[in-house]
Each structure stands twice: as structure tokens, then as C-alpha cells.
Amino acid sequence: ETGVTQSPTHLIKTRGQQVTLRCSSQSGHNTVSWYQQALGQGPQFIFQYYREEENGRGNFPPRFSGLQFPNYSSELNVNALELDDSALYLCASSKDRVGSGELFFGEGSRLTVL
Amino acid sequence: GESVGLHLPTLSVQEGDNSIINCAYSNSASDYFIWYKQESGKGPQFIIDIRSNMDKRQGQRVTVLLNKTVKHLSLQIAATQPGDSAVYFCAEILTGGGNKLTFGTGTQLKVEL
Numbered sequence: 079e080t081g082v083t084q085s086p087t088h089l090i091k092t093r094g095q096q097v098t099l100r101c102s103s104q105s106g107h108n109t110v111s112w113y114q115q116a117l118g119q120g121p122q123f124i125f126q127y128y129r130e131e132e133n134g135r136g137n138f139p140p141r142f143s144g145l146q147f148p149n150y151s152s153e154l155n156v157n158a159l160e161l162d163d164s165a166l167y168l169c170a171s172s173k174d175r176v177g178s179g180e181l182f183f184g185e186g187s188r189l190t191v192l
Numbered sequence: 193g194e195s196v197g198l199h200l201p202t203l204s205v206q207e208g209d210n211s212i213i214n215c216a217y218s219n220s221a222s223d224y225f226i227w228y229k230q231e232s233g234k235g236p237q238f239i240i241d242i243r244s245n246m247d248k249r250q251g252q253r254v255t256v257l258l259n260k261t262v263k264h265l266s267l268q269i270a271a272t273q274p275g276d277s278a279v280y281f282c283a284e285i286l287t288g289g290g291n292k293l294t295f296g297t298g299t300q301l302k303v304e305l
Contacts, residue, residue, distance in 0.1 A: 082235075111291060120281050120295030121236065134292050168235050172291055180226075181291060183235030 081105060082184035084169050090190045091159050099154045099187045101169030109133075110152040111181060112144060113168040121168055127152055156189075164191045204302045211269040213299045215282035218263060223287040227256060227267045230298070231278045239267070239280075269301075277303045 081104035091097050103110050109128045113121035123136035127146035141157040150171070156163055166188050170181035205211045217225070223244050228236035240251045242258050242265075249256050255268040265282050279300050283293040 109291060111293075113293075113295075118297075120283075120297050121293070123292050123294070126291060136292070170235075174291075180238050180241065181293070183237070185233070185235050 082169060082171050082182050084167075084184035084187050086187055087185065088188045088190075090192060092192050093159055093161060095159050095191075096155065096157045097159060097189060099156075099167050099169075099189070101152045101154070101171075101184060103150045103152070103169075103171035104182050107171035107173055107182070108150050109172045109174060110146055110150065111170045111172070112152070112154045113170065114138075115166040115168055115186070117165070124154070159191045161191050164189060201297070202300045202302065204304055205272050207272060207274060207303055207305050209272055211267075211272045211276070211301060213267045213269075213280050213282075213301065215265040215267075215296055216263060217265060217282075217284055219284065219286060219294075220260075220263070221286050222284040224285040225256070225258060225265050226283045226285075226293065227254075227265075228281045228283060228295075229276075229278045230281065236281060272301075272303050274303050274305065277301055 083102045085100045111126040112124040114124055115121040124138050125135040126133045130146045143155045146152045166186040168183050168186045170183045172181050226241040227239040229239050230236045240254050240256050242249045242256045247258050253270045257266045279298040281295050281298045283295045
């Protein structure tokens with residue numbers, strides 16, 4: 079068991095709505111990354127948070143935003159949902175922000191946009 | 193843009209045989225490579241990693257080989273078991289790229305009894 083928990087596990091939204099996804103990192107981990115995984119594809123990096131600040135961002139528009147809290151848990155917010163936002167959203171935590179690559183992933187939040 | 197890619201989308205092997213999953217990468221600035229296993233309905237699970245200054249690393253039943261000359265990475269699974277059935281992703285981290293992983297599309301491994 080990885081210790082990274084995400085909620086909700088599944089949700090359905092309509093186009094134009096907003097969504098908030100939550101992640102609790104593994105104990106002792108101070109870095110959280112978010113990934114979007116479309117069906118049949120590899121995960122795509124959205125952004126990373128280290129000590130409550132954004133520390134790297136992938137090729138996603140500003141309507142994708144996030145937060146990290148003092149306990150290192152994190153939220154991913156997506157505004158103005160589009161049909162193409164339908165995907166599995168994965169949270170991963172690690173001890174540090176730099177180069178180990180050994181990220182521990184949660185089970186993901188499956189978002190469907192209608 | 194530069195990316196990590198996989199040669200085969202699906203690989204079928206007999207139980208007990210060895211499996212080899214291949215991955216090509218194009219970015220010579222990649223410093224670190226990781227293999228992940230993803231079972232249906234679950235998040236990716238770390239299998240094994242290798243740094244760019246190595247050419248081979250072994251774990252329990254798994255070996256990763258890195259050929260920097262041809263920018264090729266492979267994952268070898270010995271004595272493949274039904275529980276190995278999953279999608280396998282290679283991923284890379286660029287030098288100075290923090291923990292930002294660039295994933296390939298994935299290979300579906302099917303183990304036949």
C-alpha cells in the first residue's frame with residue numbers, strides 16, 4: 079500500500095463546471111505532483127508542489143490550478159471543464175522534489191465530463 | 193517535441209517465460225529512467241529505476257538495461273507470472289527536471305496460462 083490517498087474516486091461533471099480533487103501524501107513526503115492520464119495513454123505531468131509552492135508546471139492551461147497545505151496534502155482545481163478533461167487524475171508524493179523519481183502514486187480520481 | 197515511446201503496444205507471453213518490454217527515448221539530456229507497472233483501476237507502481245551513468249540494474253525478477261548509444265531502455269521480467277499482467281510504462285526525468293516524469297504510452301503485458 080502506497081499511503082497516498084485521493085478523493086473522490088469517481089465523479090461526473092458537466093462542461094463549464096468546476097472540480098476540486100484532493101490528495102493526502104504519504105507520511106514523511108513533502109512533495110506532491112499531479113498527473114492527468116487519458117484512457118490508453120501514459121500520465122501527463124500537470125504540476126508539482128513543494129513546501130506549499132508550485133515547483134514546476136507542465137503544458138496545461140491556467141484553469142488547472144493547485145494548492146499544497148502545511149500538512150503537505152494537496153488539491154487540484156480545474157475550472158471551466160471541457161470534455162477533453164475527462165481522465166484519471168493521479169497524485170504522487172515523494173520525499174524531495176529533486177531527481178529520485180521514486181514517486182508513490184495514489185489510485186486516482188476518475189473524472190468524467192459530460 | 194522529444195518524448196519517450198514504446199515499440200509494442202501489447203506483449204503476450206506464456207507463464208514461466210521471460211518477458212522483455214522495450215522503450216525508446218529521444219532526449220539525450222535524460223538523466224534518470226524508471227519503469228512503472230499499472231494494473232487496471234490502480235495507480236502506477238514503481239518497479240525499478242536506473243541512472244544514465246549505469247547500463248544495467250537488477251531487482252527481484254526484474255532487470256533494466258540502458259543503451260545510451262541507441263537511446264533504448266528495456267525491462268526484463270524473469271519467470272513471468274499471471275500477477276505480472278498489467279500495463280508497463282517507461283518514464284524519464286531530464287537533468288535538472290526535478291521529479292517531473294515524462295511517460296511513454298505503455299505496453300500491455302498479457303500472461304497466458
